[in-house]
Amino acid sequence: VVNDYPFIRPEIRERVQKVIAQTGFKPNLAARSLVSNRSNIIGLIIPSVVQKVFTDPYFPYLIDGIARGCNANGLILSLYLFHSLEEEKDVPQAILGTGLVGGLIFTADRRYLGMLDALLEGDIPLVLIGQPEDDMPEISFVDIDNHAGAYMATKHLIDLGYKRIATIAAHINKSSEQRFDAYKQALSDHGIPIDKRFIAHGDFSIESGYQAAKTLIPQSPDAIFAANDSMALGAMRAIREAGLSVPHDIAIVGFDDLPGALQAEPPLTTIHQPVQQSGIEAVKILHAMLNDELEKPAHIFLPNTLIVRGSTRGSV
Amino acid sequence: VVNDYPFIRPEIRERVQKVIAQTGFKPNLAARSLVSNRSNIIGLIIPSVVQKVFTDPYFPYLIDGIARGCNANGLILSLYLFHSLEEEKDVPQAILGTGLVGGLIFTADRRYLGMLDALLEGDIPLVLIGQPEDDMPEISFVDIDNHAGAYMATKHLIDLGYKRIATIAAHINKSSEQRFDAYKQALSDHGIPIDKRFIAHGDFSIESGYQAAKTLIPQSPDAIFAANDSMALGAMRAIREAGLSVPHDIAIVGFDDLPGALQAEPPLTTIHQPVQQSGIEAVKILHAMLNDELEKPAHIFLPNTLIVRGSTRGSV
DNA sequence: CTGAAAGCGCTTACAG
DNA sequence: CTGAAAGCGCTTACAG
Numbered sequence: 001v002v003n004d005y006p007f008i009r010p011e012i013r014e015r016v017q018k019v020i021a022q023t024g025f026k027p028n029l030a031a032r033s034l035v036s037n038r039s040n041i042i043g044l045i046i047p048s049v050v051q052k053v054f055t056d057p058y059f060p061y062l063i064d065g066i067a068r069g070c071n072a073n074g075l076i077l078s079l080y081l082f083h084s085l086e087e088e089k090d091v092p093q094a095i096l097g098t099g100l101v102g103g104l105i106f107t108a109d110r111r112y113l114g115m116l117d118a119l120l121e122g123d124i125p126l127v128l129i130g131q132p133e134d135d136m137p138e139i140s141f142v143d144i145d146n147h148a149g150a151y152m153a154t155k156h157l158i159d160l161g162y163k164r165i166a167t168i169a170a171h172i173n174k175s176s177e178q179r180f181d182a183y184k185q186a187l188s189d190h191g192i193p194i195d196k197r198f199i200a201h202g203d204f205s206i207e208s209g210y211q212a213a214k215t216l217i218p219q220s221p222d223a224i225f226a227a228n229d230s231m232a233l234g235a236m237r238a239i240r241e242a243g244l245s246v247p248h249d250i251a252i253v254g255f256d257d258l259p260g261a262l263q264a265e266p267p268l269t270t271i272h273q274p275v276q277q278s279g280i281e282a283v284k285i286l287h288a289m290l291n292d293e294l295e296k297p298a299h300i301f302l303p304n305t306l307i308v309r310g311s312t313r314g315s316v
Numbered sequence: 317v318v319n320d321y322p323f324i325r326p327e328i329r330e331r332v333q334k335v336i337a338q339t340g341f342k343p344n345l346a347a348r349s350l351v352s353n354r355s356n357i358i359g360l361i362i363p364s365v366v367q368k369v370f371t372d373p374y375f376p377y378l379i380d381g382i383a384r385g386c387n388a389n390g391l392i393l394s395l396y397l398f399h400s401l402e403e404e405k406d407v408p409q410a411i412l413g414t415g416l417v418g419g420l421i422f423t424a425d426r427r428y429l430g431m432l433d434a435l436l437e438g439d440i441p442l443v444l445i446g447q448p449e450d451d452m453p454e455i456s457f458v459d460i461d462n463h464a465g466a467y468m469a470t471k472h473l474i475d476l477g478y479k480r481i482a483t484i485a486a487h488i489n490k491s492s493e494q495r496f497d498a499y500k501q502a503l504s505d506h507g508i509p510i511d512k513r514f515i516a517h518g519d520f521s522i523e524s525g526y527q528a529a530k531t532l533i534p535q536s537p538d539a540i541f542a543a544n545d546s547m548a549l550g551a552m553r554a555i556r557e558a559g560l561s562v563p564h565d566i567a568i569v570g571f572d573d574l575p576g577a578l579q580a581e582p583p584l585t586t587i588h589q590p591v592q593q594s595g596i597e598a599v600k601i602l603h604a605m606l607n608d609e610l611e612k613p614a615h616i617f618l619p620n621t622l623i624v625r626g627s628t629r630g631s632v
Numbered sequence: 633c634t635g636a637a638a639g640c641g642c643t644t645a646c647a648g
Numbered sequence: 649c650t651g652a653a654a655g656c657g658c659t660t661a662c663a664g
Contacts, residue, residue: 026409029416030350031641035656039346041394041416060376067397076416077395078357081383093342099657100345100357100392263579347657351640415641 039102041076042286043095046107047115048082057259058275062129065279066105072280073287088115096122103286105279108132108141125289127282127298131174140289140298142281146175149271149304150182150225153253156269156306157223158190160313162251166198166221168212168231176204179227179255202231209234217242221250223312229254229261232268236311251312266310274302355418357392358602359411362423363431364398372574374591378445381595382421388596389603407431412438419602421595424448424457441605443598443614447490456605456614458597462491465587465620466498466541469569472585472622473539474506476629478567482514482537484528484547492520495543495571518547525550533558537566539628545570545577548584552627567628582626590618 019025033039044066046059063079070077078101082088092115095101106119108130119126120139128141157165167183170176184194197219202208209231216224217238226232232254239250246252246266254261254270261268281300288294335341349355360382362375379395386393394417398404408431411417422435424446435442436455444457473481483499486492500510513535518524525547532540533554542548548570555566562568562582570577570586577584597616604610 024413026413028350028641029414030346030355031415031656032643033656034344034346034350034658035641035643037656057376060373063379063395064397064399067395068399071398071403077397079379079383079393079395081380081393082387083380083384087387097340097342098345099347344657347640348659349640350642351657351659353640 033099033102037099038290039100040074040290041078041101042070042103042105042283042290043078043080043101044105045080045091045095045115045119046082048084048088061275062107062279065276066283067279068276069280069283069287073283075283075287075290091115092118092122096124103127103290105129105282105286125286127286127289129278129282133174137299138297140285140294142278142285142298142300142302143175144273144278144304145301146178147182148301149255149273150179150227151186152304152306153225153255153271154183154186155190156308156312157225157251157253158186158192160223160251162223163192164195164198164219164221165192165223165225166200166216166219168200168202168209168216168224168226168235170202170204170208170227170231172203176227183225202227202234204228204230206230206234206237210238213238214242217244217250223247223251223253225253225255227255229256229258229268229270232270232311233258233260233264236264236268246311247313253312257307262309264311269309269312270307272305272307274304277302349415349418353415354606355416356390356606357394357417358386358419358421358599358606359394359396359417360421360423361396361407361411361431361435362398364400364404377591378423378595381592382599383595384592385596385599385603389599391599391603391606404431408434408438412440419443419606421445421598421602441602443602443605445594445598449490453615454613456601456610458594458601458614458616458618459491460589460594461617461619462494463498464617465571465589466495466543467502468620468622469541469571469587470499470502471506472624472628473541473567473569474502474508476539476567478539479508480511480514480535480537481508481539481541482516482532482535484516484518484525484532484540484542484551486518486520486524486543486547488519492543499541518543518550520544520546522546522550522553526554529554530558533560533566539563539567539569541569541571543571545572545574545584545586548586548627549574549576549580552580552584563626563628569628573623578625580627585625585628586623588621588623590620593618 067077080091080095101124103125104119105127106116108128128139131141131143132139154165169180187194198221200212200216202212209226212231213235224235226235232252235252236246239246244250252268254268257270257272261270281302285294285298383393396407396411417440419441420435421443422432424444432448444455447457447459448455470481481503485496503510514537516528516532518528525542528547529540529551540551542551548568551568552562555562560566568584570584573586573588577586597618601610601614
């Protein structure tokens with residue numbers, strides 16, 4: 001009855017359930033996982049390089065989404081949060097093979113491929129938030145749709161009538177390349193030639209966005225798509241320092257929707273990532289894996305939202 | 317050897333350890349907790365009323381502190397984060413009695429005494445973050461030192477030479493009462509009579525601070541200690557609307573160090589709570605309880621820090 | 633000091 | 649469909 005075995009007479013089932021309710025019986029999870037060699041505990045691993053756990057609400061939102069997913073799927077969330085390489089050194093050892101954790105969610109980061117490899121060896125189900133840099137088709141992941149988001153950002157500028165649309169691209173990971181590709185494709189699709197003078201490069205930092213914009217301004221673009229919000233913020237500063245105004249002289253669209261994007265002056269038009277949803281989806285996949293219901297690795301790209309604020313003209 | 321049994325010949329111990337290293341043996345935690353009837357998993361319960369998990373970094377900091385504590389004490393953190401009463405309804409049932417979780421950290425909130433009672437019945441070790449409203453001397457807790465903090469805030473104003481020091485008090489929980497008491501005591505200790513006209517009341521909301529300040533301003537105080545930052549922010553607005561300036565006409569000190577306190581104009585002088593440290597301490601206590609090393613309930617009051625910003629004069 | 637037995641509370645085949 | 653046995657991987661007394 002407890003394990004929902006189907007072939008039980010309803011009368012018996014009811015009687016048993018009554019007794020369960022009366023005595024307050026609860027199955028011992030440790031015993032269950034000992035004998036069944038599976039566990040409904042899933043681990044979320046956040047490596048120490050992530051120093052932004054607080055300044056950026058990304059991780060709180062992610063954790064919240066994962067918690068929602070766990071609540072919905074009857075899973076228990078175990079949080080592995082590290083602050084130094086020292087602390088996380090033997091994490092894979094400690095987590096794997098103890099039989100405690102049945103599945104893992106790992107926040108992908110190119111700097112952590114080493115840890116990823118170690119985690120993979122434990123051969124327990126694993127889902128990545130974000131994409132692995134190397135092609136690893138057998139790993140399930142939940143990422144945002146970088147291409148669609150950047151395409152939407154560029155198309156937004158095109159639709160508003162901007163003609164000289166520049167970009168500040170980056171080449172630090174797969175996401176940034178996909179955003180760059182989408183920028184180019186959006187222009188091509190709309191018959192706008194790709195002009196090298198309108199392409200500058202940064203590294204996702206505010207400072208690099210500032211520098212990139214300074215090289216862009218002499219080409220007098222009327223709009224800039226920055227591959228992330230930090231660079232967009234830096235670009236705004238450069239534009240203002242050049243005595244120009246946003247969006248009157250140069251419009252800007254960012255990507256990521258950092259909290260700073262709202263407080264910018266004017267507030268930044270940007271692509272918003274569904275972080276919370278990523279967490280929920282990741283748990284869903286993991287749950288399916290735990291129940292052997294996942295046919296093949298899941299590669300999910302979640303759609304983003306365009307948030308129009310003061311750094312572009314209102315819709316036409 | 318695995319369990320650090322002391323009476324083993326060093327040579328044997330070494331040989332066993334070598335084999336352990338070679339084979340990569342790891343004790344099965346489920347089996348261990350099944351037979352020993354204890355668990356090194358601790359649960360952190362964040363009830364659903366807490367809607368501010370993201371807007372206010374309080375919970376991220378708390379979670380981080382608890383994670384640090386766990387890493388330091390060899391404990392595993394399990395996060396129970398709820399979003400609706402529906403979700404959390406049968407939490408105590410699900411957590412208690414399954415033998416999975418060895419101890420609990422609960423974020424105290426007067427509205428949650430019901431859940432607290434249910435949690436207590438499971439008779440597994442429990443530590444509160446914050447104080448229970450009712451006197452429950454047998455419960456261990458980690459709180460900030462509200463009295464010391466409010467005393468420090470008031471004394472700061474006294475030391476700066478302010479003479480007509482008002483307060484916006486609240487009476488919604490123990491913390492607020494303690495802050496009010498400390499305000500009065502600081503004045504008494506420094507020979508300043510307590511003047512009822514300088515005492516206004518709010519409920520920790522920005523709006524209530526705004527209203528309270530409006531009743532205070534006609535009494536022309538030269539400084540206000542608000543029992544929390546939100547009310548301090550509201551008071552600043554009221555002062556400005558009255559055509560007065562902070563801190564020139566009226567200085568303000570808050571309590572809590574919300575992120576908004578920094579962005580206020582001028583930035584708010586306030587009492588900073590060591591949230592992260594609270595988490596670390598709570599785990600320490602729980603760890604002691606799990607090892608039967610806690611003689612009697614621990615009641616910890618962590619010291620706060622005064623952060624001087626633009627809403628009071630610089631130090632004399 | 634050390635080895636072998638019992639048992640923690642379950643689930644999973646395996647007989648009835 | 650249902651009951652009794654075996655066994656998951658440990659720890660804890662208990663003999664040697």
